[in-house]
Amino acid sequence: xxxxxxxxxxxxxxxxxxxxxxxxxxxxxxxxxxxxxxxxxxxxxxxxxxxxxxxxxxxxxxxxxxxxxxxxxxxxxxxxxxxxxxxxxxxxxxxxxxxxxxxxxxxxxxxxxxxxxxxxxxxxxxxxxxxxxxxxxxxxxxxxxxxxxxxxxxxxxxxxxxxxxxxxxxxxxxxxxxxxxxxxxxxxxxxxxxxxxxxxxxxxxxxxxxxxxxxxxxxxxxxxxxxxxxxxxxxxxxxxxxxxxxxxxxxxxxxxxxxxxxxxxxxxxxxxxxxxxxxxxxxxxxxxxxxxxxxxxxxxxxxxxxxxxxxxxxxxxxxxxxxxxxxxxxxxxxxxxxxxxxxxxxxxxxxxxxxxxxxxxxxxxxxxxxxxxxxxxxxxx
Amino acid sequence: xxxxxxxxxxxxxxxxxxxxxxxxxxxxxxxxxxxxxxxxxxxxxxxxxxxxxxxxxxxxxxxxxxxxxxxxxxxxxxxxxxxxxxxxxxxxxxxxxxxxxxxxxxxxxxxxxxxxxxxxxxxxxxxxxxxxxxxxxxxxxxxxxxxxxxxxxxxxxxxxxxxxxxxxxxxxxxxxxxxxxxxxxxxxxxxxx
Numbered sequence: 237x238x239x240x241x242x243x244x245x246x247x248x249x250x251x252x253x254x255x256x257x258x259x260x261x262x263x264x265x266x267x268x269x270x271x272x273x274x275x276x277x278x279x280x281x282x283x284x285x286x287x288x289x290x291x292x293x294x295x296x297x298x299x300x301x302x303x304x305x306x307x308x309x310x311x312x313x314x315x316x317x318x319x320x321x322x323x324x325x326x327x328x329x330x331x332x333x334x335x336x337x338x339x340x341x342x343x344x345x346x347x348x349x350x351x352x353x354x355x356x357x358x359x360x361x362x363x364x365x366x367x368x369x370x371x372x373x374x375x376x377x378x379x380x381x382x383x384x385x386x387x388x389x390x391x392x393x394x395x396x397x398x399x400x401x402x403x404x405x406x407x408x409x410x411x412x413x414x415x416x417x418x419x420x421x422x423x424x425x426x427x428x429x430x431x432x433x434x435x436x437x438x439x440x441x442x443x444x445x446x447x448x449x450x451x452x453x454x455x456x457x458x459x460x461x462x463x464x465x466x467x468x469x470x471x472x473x474x475x476x477x478x479x480x481x482x483x484x485x486x487x488x489x490x491x492x493x494x495x496x497x498x499x500x501x502x503x504x505x506x507x508x509x510x511x512x513x514x515x516x517x518x519x520x521x522x523x524x525x526x527x528x529x530x531x532x533x534x535x536x537x538x539x540x541x542x543x544x545x546x547x548x549x550x551x552x553x554x555x556x557x558x559x560x561x562x563x564x565x566x567x568x569x570x571x572x573x574x575x576x577x578x579x580x581x582x583x584x585x586x587x588x589x590x591x592x593x594x595x596x597x598x599x600x601x602x603x604x605x606x607x608x609x610x611x612x613x614x615x616x617x
Numbered sequence: 618x619x620x621x622x623x624x625x626x627x628x629x630x631x632x633x634x635x636x637x638x639x640x641x642x643x644x645x646x647x648x649x650x651x652x653x654x655x656x657x658x659x660x661x662x663x664x665x666x667x668x669x670x671x672x673x674x675x676x677x678x679x680x681x682x683x684x685x686x687x688x689x690x691x692x693x694x695x696x697x698x699x700x701x702x703x704x705x706x707x708x709x710x711x712x713x714x715x716x717x718x719x720x721x722x723x724x725x726x727x728x729x730x731x732x733x734x735x736x737x738x739x740x741x742x743x744x745x746x747x748x749x750x751x752x753x754x755x756x757x758x759x760x761x762x763x764x765x766x767x768x769x770x771x772x773x774x775x776x777x778x779x780x781x782x783x784x785x786x787x788x789x790x791x792x793x794x795x796x797x798x799x800x801x802x803x804x805x806x807x808x809x810x
Binding site: 550566569570573574576578579580581582583584585599602603606607609610614 | 636658660666669670671672673674675676678679680681682690691692695
């Protein structure tokens with residue numbers, strides 16, 4: 237079993253952000269797996285999605301059950317093989333998993349950032365990640381890889397630092413969010429900011445957490461990550477007792493209590509999430525998702541935007557993912573084809589919805605394994 | 618298209634350095650050959666998961682798509698050559714895909730099993746559907762939902778207004794120009810729009 241060790245790197249120099257603000261004196265948490273080879277050419281950067289972190293693979297020493305969120309994908313002998321590649325997981329600015337975020341002290345004011353933490357974008361994250369790589373002495377990455385919001389970062393890497401990478405692996409992602417996606421994000425954000433315990437984002441000083449808002453935000457998010465089929469298969473219309481959690485035969489005729497198994501499940505997921513996730517981070521990250529739109533500066537033309545990319549691409553989507561549907565991945569593929577870039581695209585017929593990108597599907601893991609195996613064989617210049 | 622002689626015969630029709638789209642590219646063997654031997658570049662289109670994986674493993678660009686859903690992802694005249702080797706007989710919208718092939722490529726090359734090859738004719742004369750090396754399936758479990766002949770292909774091409782550059786037979790990797798509809802197991806059509 238891979239043993240993971242979290243590390244932190246401190247950056248004193250200010251990082252200019254897309255909003256015009258800048259951030260100074262910040263830290264990034266990261267983990268690395270495998271060995272950087274002699275010519276420093278086998279590094280793979282993994283970008284995380286909404287509620288994940290730099291803990292991508294392996295477990296922490298002496299703590300069973302702490303597998304990284306992409307442990308089925310990354311590790312010795314796995315599709316992204318850490319016997320061949322030096323894998324880096326990095327936690328983004330504004331997160332609540334170690335890197336500098338809203339719950340930390342602003343060195344300029346001596347006060348906790350709270351809602352004053354600057355708005356960060358996908359492009360800002362990529363710039364921060366590039367600085368980390370500078371410090372690690374890695375000039376060019378073999379690949380940047382991510383799913384969902386992580387896929388957006390991989391795509392952004394290809395546009396911002398085309399010479400610093402040979403491959404982009406973009407999974408279950410999109411060139412921007414559609415209105416429906418932004419709408420879901422907005423409902424989640426309103427749930428948080430209207431929680432009486434939110435205090436305009438400065439709840440840390442009050443010693444409270446806007447848990448109600450976070451719970452609802454997570455429930456909404458969770459619904460959108462699953463497919464109708466999977467939800468029906470897993471929960472259907474099964475009834476569940478509110479107090480003891482046991483299966484029940486008849487209705488309680490209550491509008492307040494838990495009646496269906498799916499309600500019980502969503503409440504459980506919401507409770508768990510509100511115990512560890514930060515409300516301000518949720519606002520920041522969903523906003524970064526909303527803002528991402530590389531075609532915007534090119535009159536909405538994705539083909540023009542992707543002309544900046546020069547690396548090779550692998551894209552993967554899942555047939556039942558309605559949050560980041562295959563059609564959105566095909567838009568990226570088409571724009572890459574228009575630019576005559578090297579691109580492969582796998583559309584996996586999987587039932588699991590958006591969550592499929594984290595699950596074990598032999599066709600999905602197989603195509604990623606094949607791509608990295610081929611990458612490991614290619615001559616390096 | 619497991620036959621390496623046929624693979625080489627088809628490859629020889631593709632000008633060196635061409636930008637190629639291979640519709641129904643299978644495991645990517647033809648594209649890999651064209652890249653290695655004829656400095657071609659391009660993409661395969663394939664539906665089958667295992668084949669997509671095989672292409673990725675050998676470093677051939679592959680796009681997983683159902684050809685019956687069209688080629689809207691590809692721009693007009695964006696390829697020098699569009700190949701459709703042993704693909705057309707599996708398609709529900711064979712005619713549309715043929716037209717799309719002509720839209721996307723400057724040159725189209727289509728090859729498929731020639732049902733009019735003489736052993737097939739004999740078999741039908743004897744009252745049975747043919748089962749041969751080229752058509753190895755029983756009538757009830759064949760993936761070939763279209764059966765046609767070299768002459769049929771020519772007629773269809775004329776009807777949809779394709780400019781036929783060449784039309785001939787292939788048998789055991791050799792070009793057949795004398796009585797191809799009778800003597801060749803594979804029908805080949807090269808056309809432009």
